[in-house]
Amino acid sequence: MHIIKLNAIDSTNSFLRQLSTEESVDDFTVVVTDHQTKGRGQMGTEWDSQNATNLMFSVFKEVSNLSIGSHFYLSMAVSLAVFEALKSFQITNLKIKWPNDILSEQQKLCGILIENVIKQNQLQSSIIGIGINVNQIVFKNLPNATSMKLVSGIDFVKEEVLEQVLKQMKHYFSLLESKSYGILKQAYETELFRMNRPSTFKDQYNTLFTGYIKGVSDSGHLKVLVEDDIIKLFELKEVQLLY
Ligand code: BTN
16 A cells, blocks of 8 residues: 655545546555645535544545446445544444534534546446544634534544544445445445434425435435325435535
Protein backbone atom coordinates (compact mmCIF):
# COMPACT_ATOMS: atom_id res chain seq x y z
CA MET A 1 0.00 0.00 0.00
CA HIS A 2 1.19 3.46 -0.97
CA ILE A 3 0.48 6.41 1.38
CA ILE A 4 1.05 9.94 0.07
CA LYS A 5 1.01 12.62 2.79
CA LEU A 6 0.44 16.22 1.77
CA ASN A 7 0.55 19.23 4.10
CA ALA A 8 -2.20 20.98 2.19
CA ILE A 9 -4.13 20.41 -1.04
CA ASP A 10 -7.36 21.64 -2.62
CA SER A 11 -9.02 18.23 -2.24
CA THR A 12 -7.53 14.76 -1.81
CA ASN A 13 -10.20 13.41 -4.19
CA SER A 14 -9.34 15.98 -6.88
CA PHE A 15 -5.61 15.27 -6.38
CA LEU A 16 -6.01 11.51 -6.85
CA ARG A 17 -8.31 11.93 -9.83
CA GLN A 18 -5.82 14.26 -11.50
CA LEU A 19 -2.91 11.94 -10.68
CA SER A 20 -4.76 8.98 -12.19
CA THR A 21 -5.20 10.86 -15.47
CA GLU A 22 -1.46 11.60 -15.61
CA GLU A 23 0.03 8.29 -14.56
CA SER A 24 -0.97 4.79 -13.58
CA VAL A 25 -1.88 4.74 -9.91
CA ASP A 26 -1.46 1.56 -7.85
CA ASP A 27 -4.53 -0.06 -6.38
CA PHE A 28 -5.12 1.13 -2.80
CA THR A 29 -2.99 4.27 -3.07
CA VAL A 30 -3.94 6.56 -0.17
CA VAL A 31 -3.64 10.35 -0.11
CA VAL A 32 -3.98 12.05 3.25
CA THR A 33 -3.76 15.70 4.20
CA ASP A 34 -4.00 18.01 7.20
CA HIS A 35 -5.59 20.85 5.30
CA GLN A 36 -7.98 21.01 2.33
CA THR A 37 -8.63 24.37 0.71
CA LYS A 38 -11.50 23.08 -1.44
CA GLY A 39 -12.78 19.95 0.25
CA ARG A 40 -15.75 18.52 -1.61
CA GLY A 41 -18.88 16.85 -0.26
CA GLN A 42 -21.78 14.98 -1.81
CA MET A 43 -23.97 16.68 -4.42
CA GLY A 44 -21.62 19.57 -5.04
CA THR A 45 -21.42 20.70 -1.43
CA GLU A 46 -18.28 21.85 0.35
CA TRP A 47 -16.53 19.84 3.03
CA ASP A 48 -15.14 22.27 5.52
CA SER A 49 -12.87 20.75 8.12
CA GLN A 50 -10.80 22.39 10.83
CA ASN A 51 -7.09 22.22 9.98
CA ALA A 52 -5.10 19.38 11.47
CA THR A 53 -7.78 18.19 13.90
CA ASN A 54 -9.61 15.86 11.54
CA LEU A 55 -8.84 13.05 9.15
CA MET A 56 -9.19 13.75 5.43
CA PHE A 57 -8.06 11.16 2.95
CA SER A 58 -8.84 9.43 -0.32
CA VAL A 59 -8.20 5.91 -1.52
CA PHE A 60 -7.74 4.89 -5.14
CA LYS A 61 -9.49 1.56 -5.73
CA GLU A 62 -9.33 -0.47 -8.87
CA VAL A 63 -12.88 -1.87 -9.40
CA SER A 64 -12.93 -3.26 -12.92
CA ASN A 65 -14.52 -6.53 -11.70
CA LEU A 66 -17.55 -4.65 -10.32
CA SER A 67 -20.43 -4.14 -12.74
CA ILE A 68 -21.91 -0.64 -12.98
CA GLY A 69 -25.19 -1.97 -11.61
CA SER A 70 -23.39 -3.19 -8.46
CA HIS A 71 -21.45 0.01 -7.72
CA PHE A 72 -23.44 0.66 -4.55
CA TYR A 73 -21.84 -2.42 -2.98
CA LEU A 74 -18.58 -0.48 -2.94
CA SER A 75 -20.34 2.28 -1.04
CA MET A 76 -21.72 -0.29 1.43
CA ALA A 77 -18.25 -1.82 1.88
CA VAL A 78 -16.70 1.59 2.61
CA SER A 79 -19.45 2.62 5.04
CA LEU A 80 -19.11 -0.67 6.91
CA ALA A 81 -15.32 -0.33 7.05
CA VAL A 82 -15.52 3.13 8.64
CA PHE A 83 -18.32 1.95 10.92
CA GLU A 84 -16.25 -1.01 12.20
CA ALA A 85 -13.13 1.11 12.60
CA LEU A 86 -15.02 3.66 14.72
CA LYS A 87 -16.55 0.83 16.73
CA SER A 88 -13.05 -0.43 17.54
CA PHE A 89 -12.43 2.94 19.26
CA GLN A 90 -15.61 2.42 21.34
CA ILE A 91 -17.50 5.21 19.60
CA THR A 92 -21.08 4.85 20.81
CA ASN A 93 -24.44 4.49 19.06
CA LEU A 94 -23.04 4.26 15.53
CA LYS A 95 -25.36 4.14 12.54
CA ILE A 96 -25.05 4.47 8.77
CA LYS A 97 -27.30 7.17 7.37
CA TRP A 98 -28.19 6.38 3.77
CA PRO A 99 -26.32 6.46 1.54
CA ASN A 100 -23.04 6.66 3.44
CA ASP A 101 -22.87 9.12 6.32
CA ILE A 102 -21.67 7.69 9.59
CA LEU A 103 -23.53 8.94 12.64
CA SER A 104 -22.77 8.67 16.31
CA GLU A 105 -25.48 9.62 18.79
CA GLN A 106 -27.58 10.64 15.75
CA GLN A 107 -25.08 13.25 14.58
CA LYS A 108 -22.76 13.15 11.59
CA LEU A 109 -19.23 12.08 12.41
CA CYS A 110 -18.03 11.05 8.97
CA GLY A 111 -18.83 11.87 5.34
CA ILE A 112 -17.88 9.78 2.32
CA LEU A 113 -17.61 10.93 -1.29
CA ILE A 114 -17.13 8.18 -3.87
CA GLU A 115 -16.31 9.21 -7.43
CA ASN A 116 -16.31 6.50 -10.07
CA VAL A 117 -14.17 6.50 -13.18
CA ILE A 118 -16.16 4.88 -15.98
CA LYS A 119 -14.72 4.01 -19.40
CA GLN A 120 -16.72 2.49 -22.24
CA ASN A 121 -19.63 1.86 -19.92
CA GLN A 122 -17.41 -0.13 -17.56
CA LEU A 123 -16.32 0.84 -14.04
CA GLN A 124 -12.53 1.22 -13.96
CA SER A 125 -11.68 2.70 -10.62
CA SER A 126 -13.14 4.63 -7.75
CA ILE A 127 -11.78 7.48 -5.71
CA ILE A 128 -13.08 7.07 -2.20
CA GLY A 129 -12.88 10.27 -0.16
CA ILE A 130 -13.40 10.05 3.58
CA GLY A 131 -13.66 12.87 6.10
CA ILE A 132 -13.79 11.83 9.76
CA ASN A 133 -14.26 14.42 12.48
CA VAL A 134 -11.68 13.27 14.99
CA ASN A 135 -10.70 15.95 17.52
CA GLN A 136 -12.74 19.00 16.46
CA ILE A 137 -15.02 20.20 19.25
CA VAL A 138 -16.74 23.28 17.81
CA PHE A 139 -18.79 23.12 14.61
CA LYS A 140 -20.03 26.52 13.49
CA ASN A 141 -23.29 26.46 11.52
CA LEU A 142 -23.30 22.65 11.45
CA PRO A 143 -25.92 21.69 14.03
CA ASN A 144 -25.84 18.01 13.09
CA ALA A 145 -22.07 17.49 13.22
CA THR A 146 -20.09 15.71 15.89
CA SER A 147 -16.63 14.22 16.35
CA MET A 148 -14.98 11.23 18.00
CA LYS A 149 -13.75 13.57 20.73
CA LEU A 150 -17.16 15.19 21.30
CA VAL A 151 -18.92 11.88 21.79
CA SER A 152 -16.20 10.22 23.88
CA GLY A 153 -14.27 13.02 25.61
CA ILE A 154 -11.05 11.41 24.36
CA ASP A 155 -8.35 12.89 22.10
CA PHE A 156 -7.49 10.44 19.33
CA VAL A 157 -4.34 9.99 17.27
CA LYS A 158 -5.43 10.53 13.66
CA GLU A 159 -2.84 8.11 12.27
CA GLU A 160 -4.26 5.31 14.43
CA VAL A 161 -7.77 6.02 13.18
CA LEU A 162 -6.51 5.99 9.58
CA GLU A 163 -4.73 2.68 10.16
CA GLN A 164 -7.91 1.06 11.49
CA VAL A 165 -10.05 2.34 8.63
CA LEU A 166 -7.57 1.05 6.04
CA LYS A 167 -7.41 -2.33 7.78
CA GLN A 168 -11.22 -2.60 7.72
CA MET A 169 -11.35 -1.44 4.11
CA LYS A 170 -9.07 -4.33 3.12
CA HIS A 171 -11.44 -6.75 4.83
CA TYR A 172 -14.59 -5.33 3.24
CA PHE A 173 -12.95 -5.04 -0.20
CA SER A 174 -12.15 -8.74 -0.02
CA LEU A 175 -15.89 -9.40 0.50
CA LEU A 176 -16.56 -7.19 -2.52
CA GLU A 177 -14.01 -9.05 -4.61
CA SER A 178 -15.55 -12.41 -3.69
CA LYS A 179 -18.95 -10.90 -4.64
CA SER A 180 -20.35 -11.58 -1.16
CA TYR A 181 -23.11 -9.08 -1.89
CA GLY A 182 -25.70 -10.73 0.39
CA ILE A 183 -23.38 -10.44 3.40
CA LEU A 184 -22.58 -6.80 2.61
CA LYS A 185 -26.21 -5.80 2.17
CA GLN A 186 -27.34 -7.57 5.31
CA ALA A 187 -24.59 -5.95 7.39
CA TYR A 188 -25.36 -2.52 5.87
CA GLU A 189 -29.11 -2.74 6.46
CA THR A 190 -28.55 -3.93 10.04
CA GLU A 191 -26.73 -0.68 10.77
CA LEU A 192 -28.97 1.61 8.72
CA PHE A 193 -30.23 4.69 10.57
CA ARG A 194 -34.02 4.60 11.14
CA MET A 195 -34.46 1.21 9.48
CA ASN A 196 -38.07 0.05 9.98
CA ARG A 197 -38.90 3.13 12.04
CA PRO A 198 -41.40 5.86 11.18
CA SER A 199 -39.34 8.69 9.67
CA THR A 200 -39.85 12.08 8.10
CA PHE A 201 -38.45 12.85 4.65
CA LYS A 202 -38.33 15.87 2.36
CA ASP A 203 -38.72 15.32 -1.37
CA GLN A 204 -37.12 17.40 -4.14
CA TYR A 205 -40.08 19.82 -4.06
CA ASN A 206 -39.53 20.39 -0.31
CA THR A 207 -42.69 18.47 0.58
CA LEU A 208 -42.52 16.54 3.83
CA PHE A 209 -43.80 12.98 4.02
CA THR A 210 -43.49 10.07 6.40
CA GLY A 211 -42.58 6.48 5.78
CA TYR A 212 -40.58 3.50 6.97
CA ILE A 213 -37.12 2.74 5.59
CA LYS A 214 -37.16 -0.85 4.39
CA GLY A 215 -33.58 -1.08 3.10
CA VAL A 216 -31.76 -0.37 -0.15
CA SER A 217 -32.01 -1.79 -3.65
CA ASP A 218 -29.00 -3.36 -5.40
CA SER A 219 -28.44 -0.10 -7.23
CA GLY A 220 -28.45 1.91 -4.02
CA HIS A 221 -31.94 3.40 -4.07
CA LEU A 222 -33.55 3.90 -0.67
CA LYS A 223 -36.67 1.75 -0.21
CA VAL A 224 -39.37 3.57 1.74
CA LEU A 225 -42.75 2.14 2.70
CA VAL A 226 -45.28 4.94 2.26
CA GLU A 227 -49.08 5.14 2.44
CA ASP A 228 -51.24 2.34 1.01
CA ASP A 229 -48.44 -0.21 1.56
CA ILE A 230 -46.46 1.10 -1.40
CA ILE A 231 -42.68 0.77 -1.46
CA LYS A 232 -41.09 3.72 -3.22
CA LEU A 233 -37.49 3.82 -4.42
CA PHE A 234 -35.56 7.07 -4.12
CA GLU A 235 -32.31 8.36 -5.54
CA LEU A 236 -30.05 10.61 -3.48
CA LYS A 237 -31.16 13.83 -5.14
CA GLU A 238 -34.84 12.94 -4.81
CA VAL A 239 -35.12 12.66 -1.04
CA GLN A 240 -33.63 13.82 2.21
CA LEU A 241 -34.12 11.97 5.46
CA LEU A 242 -34.53 14.49 8.24
CA TYR A 243 -32.61 13.88 11.45
C1 BTN B 1 -20.18 14.39 2.41
O1 BTN B 1 -20.66 13.93 3.44
O2 BTN B 1 -20.73 15.32 1.80
C2 BTN B 1 -18.90 13.80 1.88
C3 BTN B 1 -17.69 14.47 2.46
C4 BTN B 1 -16.39 13.86 1.99
C5 BTN B 1 -15.19 14.64 2.49
C6 BTN B 1 -13.88 13.99 2.16
S1 BTN B 1 -12.52 14.75 2.97
C7 BTN B 1 -11.39 13.87 1.99
C8 BTN B 1 -11.97 13.79 0.59
N1 BTN B 1 -11.59 14.92 -0.22
C9 BTN B 1 -12.63 15.71 -0.53
O3 BTN B 1 -12.57 16.77 -1.19
N2 BTN B 1 -13.75 15.20 -0.01
C10 BTN B 1 -13.51 13.95 0.68
